[in-house]
Amino acid sequence: MKKQVKLPRFRGFSVLGLILCSLVISITQTQAQVVDIDYRTPKQYIIGGVTVTGAKYLSPNVLISISGLKTGDKILIPGPKVSSAIKRLWKQGILGDVKLSIAKVEGDKVFFNIQVKERPRLTRVQYENFTRGQRDKVGENIKLGRILTSSKKKNIKQRTKEYFIGKGFLDAEVFLEEIPDKLVANGVILKIKVVKKSKVKVRRINFTGNKVFSDKKLRRKLKATKQKKWYRIFKRSKYVQSNFEEDKAKLIAYYNRQGFRDARIIEDKVSRGKDGLVYIDIKIEEGRRYYFRSITWQGNYLYSDEQLGKVLGINKGDVYNLEDLNKRLNFSQTSLDITSLYMDDGYLFFRVTPVEVSIEGDSIDVAMQIYEGPQATINKVILKGNTKTSDHVVIREVRTTPGQKFSRRNIIRTQREIIGLQYFNPENLDIKPVPHPENGNVDIEYTVEEKPSDQIELSGGWGGGFGFIGTLGLVFNNFSVRKMGRLSNWRPLPSGDGQRLALRMQANGTRFQTYSLTFTEPWLGGRKPNSFTVSLSHSIQRNIQFDQVLGSLQVSSVTLSLGRRLKWPDNYFTVINSLGYQVYNNDNFSAFTSAGISQSFTFNTVISRNSIDNPTYSRNGSSLSLSINLTPPYSLFNNKDYTTLSDQEKFALIEYHKWMFDASFFTPIVGDLVFHTRAHFGFLGLYNADVGYGPFERFILGGDGLSGQNFLLGNDIIGLRGYNNNSIQPVRLTDGRQEAGIAFNKFVMELRYPISLNPSATIFILGFLEGGNNWGSYANFNPFDIYRSAGIGARIFMPAFGMLGLDWGYGFDEVRGAPGANKGQFHFTIGQILR
Numbered sequence: 001m002k003k004q005v006k007l008p009r010f011r012g013f014s015v016l017g018l019i020l021c022s023l024v025i026s027i028t029q030t031q032a033q034v035v036d037i038d039y040r041t042p043k044q045y046i047i048g049g050v051t052v053t054g055a056k057y058l059s060p061n062v063l064i065s066i067s068g069l070k071t072g073d074k075i076l077i078p079g080p081k082v083s084s085a086i087k088r089l090w091k092q093g094i095l096g097d098v099k100l101s102i103a104k105v106e107g108d109k110v111f112f113n114i115q116v117k118e119r120p121r122l123t124r125v126q127y128e129n130f131t132r133g134q135r136d137k138v139g140e141n142i143k144l145g146r147i148l149t150s151s152k153k154k155n156i157k158q159r160t161k162e163y164f165i166g167k168g169f170l171d172a173e174v175f176l177e178e179i180p181d182k183l184v185a186n187g188v189i190l191k192i193k194v195v196k197k198s199k200v201k202v203r204r205i206n207f208t209g210n211k212v213f214s215d216k217k218l219r220r221k222l223k224a225t226k227q228k229k230w231y232r233i234f235k236r237s238k239y240v241q242s243n244f245e246e247d248k249a250k251l252i253a254y255y256n257r258q259g260f261r262d263a264r265i266i267e268d269k270v271s272r273g274k275d276g277l278v279y280i281d282i283k284i285e286e287g288r289r290y291y292f293r294s295i296t297w298q299g300n301y302l303y304s305d306e307q308l309g310k311v312l313g314i315n316k317g318d319v320y321n322l323e324d325l326n327k328r329l330n331f332s333q334t335s336l337d338i339t340s341l342y343m344d345d346g347y348l349f350f351r352v353t354p355v356e357v358s359i360e361g362d363s364i365d366v367a368m369q370i371y372e373g374p375q376a377t378i379n380k381v382i383l384k385g386n387t388k389t390s391d392h393v394v395i396r397e398v399r400t401t402p403g404q405k406f407s408r409r410n411i412i413r414t415q416r417e418i419i420g421l422q423y424f425n426p427e428n429l430d431i432k433p434v435p436h437p438e439n440g441n442v443d444i445e446y447t448v449e450e451k452p453s454d455q456i457e458l459s460g461g462w463g464g465g466f467g468f469i470g471t472l473g474l475v476f477n478n479f480s481v482r483k484m485g486r487l488s489n490w491r492p493l494p495s496g497d498g499q500r501l502a503l504r505m506q507a508n509g510t511r512f513q514t515y516s517l518t519f520t521e522p523w524l525g526g527r528k529p530n531s532f533t534v535s536l537s538h539s540i541q542r543n544i545q546f547d548q549v550l551g552s553l554q555v556s557s558v559t560l561s562l563g564r565r566l567k568w569p570d571n572y573f574t575v576i577n578s579l580g581y582q583v584y585n586n587d588n589f590s591a592f593t594s595a596g597i598s599q600s601f602t603f604n605t606v607i608s609r610n611s612i613d614n615p616t617y618s619r620n621g622s623s624l625s626l627s628i629n630l631t632p633p634y635s636l637f638n639n640k641d642y643t644t645l646s647d648q649e650k651f652a653l654i655e656y657h658k659w660m661f662d663a664s665f666f667t668p669i670v671g672d673l674v675f676h677t678r679a680h681f682g683f684l685g686l687y688n689a690d691v692g693y694g695p696f697e698r699f700i701l702g703g704d705g706l707s708g709q710n711f712l713l714g715n716d717i718i719g720l721r722g723y724n725n726n727s728i729q730p731v732r733l734t735d736g737r738q739e740a741g742i743a744f745n746k747f748v749m750e751l752r753y754p755i756s757l758n759p760s761a762t763i764f765i766l767g768f769l770e771g772g773n774n775w776g777s778y779a780n781f782n783p784f785d786i787y788r789s790a791g792i793g794a795r796i797f798m799p800a801f802g803m804l805g806l807d808w809g810y811g812f813d814e815v816r817g818a819p820g821a822n823k824g825q826f827h828f829t830i831g832q833i834l835r
Contacts, residue, residue: 047073048109054116056186058094066092069112077102077110085114094119094147120188122148123181128193138163138192148178148188160192168199168238170278201228201237203277209266209284212258218284221254222247228277239278244270248282255286259319262287290320293363299370303341308368311336320364325354329368339408342372346405348435348442349373376406379441382434385448389423389478393498396523397421400444406433411444419614421498423478424448425759426614451759452799453477454495471830473504475802481521498522510549514539524562531576533561543589551588557581563606572611578604582654584696600654600696604629616762616797617754618666619674629658629697635688642690651694657685658697660716672757678748680772682716698740701728701774701787702815704807704827715740719827720772722789722809727821730776738817739776745783746772762797768807787822788812805829 052060067085097117164172181187224243255263342350358365397417399410430447483494500520516537563576584598612621705719729738748770755763771786793807811822
């Protein structure tokens, strides 16, 4: 029986190994009893076959392929191909041991066997001294199931250390330990231990060479690198190298904006002091400040030099600011820019390049080189990414249709309309013009990302006079009636056609219950944006004392609405007309003087203008709304003497006219910091003074604005943070009791800042000042006599629940008729309530 001839075995790779490899066959010839091979004289063989032993997870065929030993190839033994085969296998880094041997020789054929020992596979990672967030971040690039090589461990260690250095732990140390996994064969657990030590902070930032701007001013321009101060809370003073590099670029950009186009940082030195803190020295060369002298235009035929100069808005003697110049040429958020002027008229291929043609002293002459190009016509509109929403729901909001001239204004408007649907992630909406210069056409490609749009309201709270009130609401914002006929579309409900179905129930046992259903078709008929809404509701309130029902009030209503978009004064306007019918069934309820049924027929018109950019977190735009609610003037035609009628007879057919005005403005301050102002007014009027004001359609202020006991009487509940719910009502002179008002106004100022703009959980904080009041007669109406409050709050928008708000407010004024209602308190809101 022949013995195997053992070729070299390697646990590492070196020059010595290569030498041994080439000599090993002659060294081991005494162990082989293969007479066919003479190791003193190299001989050529044909590889008859190659086998692999010891491989449990790796493919033998792959290992043979890597070795380069192919059946049928000629090989010289001893020779370089043997050492090359082992070298190839070792270079992969996946083996811990390799042994190549001759299994047998048959004539001029040689058969090899590759015996391997695989390196362990990574099965788990253990973290020591990591927070959960740090574990997630470090573990992003660690792939389980992979072979754990020395290079991979080195990479993991390096990346982990870089992560903690980026968090300000400059002295962090990382240690790795391999632990055999007893549950998995050939598995290993990698333990990563970090010793963070303290964050390294910046003790001092010193500037030299600056003459125009003080050190204090320049330090403020370093947004992420700050000196250590006791009062610093929001901007920590930790040192992060990447942040410092970005801050240096921002510092030079600031100089450039002030006209110092030659400003540069000559030297920056970062050192560690004996106290372990960082000391930064920055040497600046400011150069001189430059000014615009003349601006000329070249290549413009469509617009004159004078027209372009007015749009540009830069005059001789203005500080030379290249960043501002580029904004005015290409994209200005506050006014028309040169590129928009052309692109809104179809000139997609337009280009403008500012060129400095002369510099004399501190003055610079600039020539604007223009290429107008031909007008581009839209060829195709391409929609991608809408896996749930039907194409026609998105396309009908698109303002760039095939055959039209290209317009950047229409693209921006389309972006706003698609975001307004609230079906897609606004941060990932991508709009890409695909130009075809060869034929003067352009394709517009819209890529969207679906997000959950249905909402569930499941909450509990305390309502005025009821105690605990439970609420369950379901809102399906992308419903489809058309798809209801197929069972496969019920997942859980048919969706994709942009219709809205809302179901809501609110109850407190038998004392209070209300149910409502609302359905909206935003494009009635599918051709024009004419919305149709039908709304049904039923409510019942019982007066219960000592488990005995003393009386009840039932309110049932139905409303039909038809809305349409207007093109004048501009296409941000809409008008909605509604017809409503309400029945109040009073069975000895205490809010009425006598029992009976009251009916209300109403016609309502709402004229509104909305140019808000994003309904979730608005940065700019405004929303204006005027609502007029009218009933027929029965008392002017029925010839009744209302001075002699009872209250039930007076209000059997309810009559009034009601006017509401709301205005909301969003103004960006710096970055995502937004200033939000609002004003709200409401007035209730009579056709006949003898009828008087009934108990319906009045106003109540105070608290979070959620409906309480007075909701069933048809009153409007207006929030006023810092005061108790429903606490601000006029005081009647007859008995000193509070009664809902007939006129109100409210003013609000808020500063908003986002914490997270992730569409799955948008979070922002706010600070507010607001004031409002409520009057029982127009003789006492004074819009400046208001109850004032201030406070802070937060908003969280989650697609499944809508907008949730928590505010703490403090009222500055005592409320007449409600002592103590202005104590500091928290308010919880559901929905984006503007009033």
